[in-house]
Amino acid sequence: MRAVVRRCRPVRFILLAACVSLAGGLAGCATPPPADDPDAVADFRQTNDPLEPTNRVFYKINDTLDTYALKPAAQAYRFVLPERVRTGIHNVLDNLGGPVRLTNDTLEGKPRRAGDTAMRFLINSTAGVGGIFDVAKSVGYPNHDTDFALTLANWNVPEGPFLFLPVLGPSSPRDVTGFAADMVINPFTWIARGQRVFTITSWTKTVLGALDARAEFLDAIDNVKKTALDPYATFRSLYRQNRAGKLETLRADNRATIPIWWPQAVSAQAASGGGK
Amino acid sequence: MKPMLDRRHCLIASLVVAGTGLPLHRAFAQAVEKASAFVQQMGDKLVGIVNGAQSAADKRRALTQILEASVDVDGIARFCLGRFWRLATPDQQKRYLAAFHEVLVTNISSKLGEYKGVKLTVQRGRPQDDEAIVTTIVDRPNNPPTNVDWVIEQPTAAPRIIDVIAEGTSLRLTQRQDYASYLTRNNNNVDALINAMQQQTARSG
Numbered sequence: 056m057r058a059v060v061r062r063c064r065p066v067r068f069i070l071l072a073a074c075v076s077l078a079g080g081l082a083g084c085a086t087p088p089p090a091d092d093p094d095a096v097a098d099f100r101q102t103n104d105p106l107e108p109t110n111r112v113f114y115k116i117n118d119t120l121d122t123y124a125l126k127p128a129a130q131a132y133r134f135v136l137p138e139r140v141r142t143g144i145h146n147v148l149d150n151l152g153g154p155v156r157l158t159n160d161t162l163e164g165k166p167r168r169a170g171d172t173a174m175r176f177l178i179n180s181t182a183g184v185g186g187i188f189d190v191a192k193s194v195g196y197p198n199h200d201t202d203f204a205l206t207l208a209n210w211n212v213p214e215g216p217f218l219f220l221p222v223l224g225p226s227s228p229r230d231v232t233g234f235a236a237d238m239v240i241n242p243f244t245w246i247a248r249g250q251r252v253f254t255i256t257s258w259t260k261t262v263l264g265a266l267d268a269r270a271e272f273l274d275a276i277d278n279v280k281k282t283a284l285d286p287y288a289t290f291r292s293l294y295r296q297n298r299a300g301k302l303e304t305l306r307a308d309n310r311a312t313i314p315i316w317w318p319q320a321v322s323a324q325a326a327s328g329g330g331k
Numbered sequence: 332m333k334p335m336l337d338r339r340h341c342l343i344a345s346l347v348v349a350g351t352g353l354p355l356h357r358a359f360a361q362a363v364e365k366a367s368a369f370v371q372q373m374g375d376k377l378v379g380i381v382n383g384a385q386s387a388a389d390k391r392r393a394l395t396q397i398l399e400a401s402v403d404v405d406g407i408a409r410f411c412l413g414r415f416w417r418l419a420t421p422d423q424q425k426r427y428l429a430a431f432h433e434v435l436v437t438n439i440s441s442k443l444g445e446y447k448g449v450k451l452t453v454q455r456g457r458p459q460d461d462e463a464i465v466t467t468i469v470d471r472p473n474n475p476p477t478n479v480d481w482v483i484e485q486p487t488a489a490p491r492i493i494d495v496i497a498e499g500t501s502l503r504l505t506q507r508q509d510y511a512s513y514l515t516r517n518n519n520n521v522d523a524l525i526n527a528m529q530q531q532t533a534r535s536g
Contacts, residue, residue, distance in 0.1 A: 094414040098511060138473060271475075274445055281535060282438050284527050288512030292505045300499020 083108030103216050104291065110219035114287045117224060121269075126276075129269035143187040145267050148260065149198065150179045150186025155241045159201045163209045167310040171196045199308075200301055203240065204233025208302045217291055225294035363456040366463035366483040369490040373401045374451040374467065381446045391440045398439070403484055403491040404432055410493075411507045412521075415514055419521045427521065430528040437532045448472045451479075461485055462493070 085107040088095035104110065133141070153176035160169035175191040175198060183190040192198065207229050208214070215228035223234070238244050243260075247253040283289035380393050398404060408431035409416050419427060450470040456463050463483045470476045482494035495502045510524060517523040 098414070098515075102508075102512075278442065281441070282434075282531070283509050284513040284524070284531065285509050285516065289505055289509045292508040293500050296500040296504065297498070303499070 083112070105216050106218065110217065111287055113219045113221050114290075116221055117219070120222070125265065125269050126273070129266050129273060132266040133270045133273065141267065141270065144263055146179070146183070146189050147186040148264050148267060150176065150183070151243060151260070154243075155237050156201050158240050159203055159206045159237075162203075162206045163201065163305060165305070165308060166312045168199060168201070168308060170312075171199065199304075201305060202233050203236040204230040205302055205305055207233055208298075209305060217295070219287075219291075225290055230298070359458045363458050363463045366490050367453055367456040367465050369401070369483065370465040370467065370481045371453045373397065373492075374453065378449055378451055381443050381449050387440070390443060391436065394440055394443075395436050398436060401490075401492055403493050404435060406484070406493055407503050408432075410503050411510055413507055413511055415510075415519065415521055418519070423521045423525065426525050430525050430532070433532045434528050437535055441535050446471055463490075
């Protein structure tokens with residue numbers, strides 16, 4: 056669900072400011088279990104959702120918005136446009152995220168990932184006709200997800216308690232910070248700012264981004280709502296596991312940067328011998 | 332003299348490692364291979380059911396058979412109830428297990444329609460603690476390929492699935508947190524949970 060709103064940058068920022076002040080007003084806190092029940096206390100700590108009552112209010116608001124606006128729009132989007140067109144739109148939006156990803160790959164100290172991102176952006180922007188076709192993938196530069204919140208996580212910045220924010224959906228203080236930082240990092244936030252063309256393009260991008268992301272999760276979200284006894288808790292769990300999984304993948308990606316002119320066999324041997 | 336001793340120590344240590352470590356490693360490798368073959372076999376059966384032409388009721392029956400044979404449903408059910416398993420009475424435990432079996436079959440069979448045309452490819456297996464993890468790629472029309480890891484318990488004995496991890500999210504952990512939250516909001520009443528599970532199956536079954 057987070058991905059749904061990831062791309063709605065300008066709207067999200069305004070709503071973010073609004074909801075932070077609103078959250079301050081509601082400020083409902085979950086009651087911790089009695090201290091003489093250590094199992095319950097351990098569960099409460101693990102859930103790490105001290106603002107649960109407030110979060111649930113926002114979950115309800117989002118869910119209503121989704122049911123009556125975003126979901127039907129995404130269904131229409133999927134119904135009207137053929138799959139190839141939708142894939143093209145998805146690829147263009149993905150390509151526009153290249154500069155932000157490149158910055159984060161670099162800040163994370165992952166040279167091979169940064170290389171993949173740079174090559175993807177160059178190849179897909181040109182040979183891929185402005186990003187419509189993912190040519191880079193087929194020539195050995197696979198895509199990966201990253202953002203400033205993951206960069207912070209990689210720097211061991213703690214996640215903080217769970218947050219469910221209006222429009223933004225599931226989040227955490229670390230993820231909100233990362234989201235704001237990504238907007239600042241993104242050159243497309245600043246290029247031609249204030250011009251009419253920019254406003255139109257950025258709104259189109261926002262709307263398409265929301266539709267694209269929501270359409271991708273139509274079945275998945277329906278399934279959770281149908282099968283979970285407590286959808287809020289299930290989304291919370293899924294969101295956290297998903298973020299933790301991305302961090303794990305990021306941390307495990309330690310591919311070495313070996314220059315192309317370096318004798319590959321020798322360096323491979325040296326790398327395996329180094330472990331002994 | 333000293334370096335000699337050190338070298339001898341090293342030699343002895345490496346012999347010990349080679350003597351014990353190698354067969355162990357081989358046993359693990361065999362177990363992992365077995366787990367991969369098991370996932371392949373079970374996956375083929377599942378895909379056969381999904382893409383088959385039988386009626387929904389027949390599909391459900393076939394699915395139940397596979398689940399009971401290759402999934403440790405009771406173990407998963409206990410895991411999902413967490414600390415409440417110990418708090419439940421034997422009668423509640425029994426009814427909970429029965430409800431859980433139903434929920435699992437219903438949830439999976441209600442998704443079968445969406446998975447028409449599915450393809451499952453086994454990538455590789457790796458050992459983790461007492462378990463083997465087999466990575467597969469699930470391809471279905473109109474959807475990007477999904478990474479699905481199958482966690483196989485004690486692959487040396489008869490292999491059984493104890494968890495499925497789809498794109499980094501564990502099915503049993505998600506279920507456990509769903510139940511935990513439901514129980515917390517319903518005065519830790521296991522009967523309320525069982526009722527809710529039964530209602531849920533009735534709704535989607």
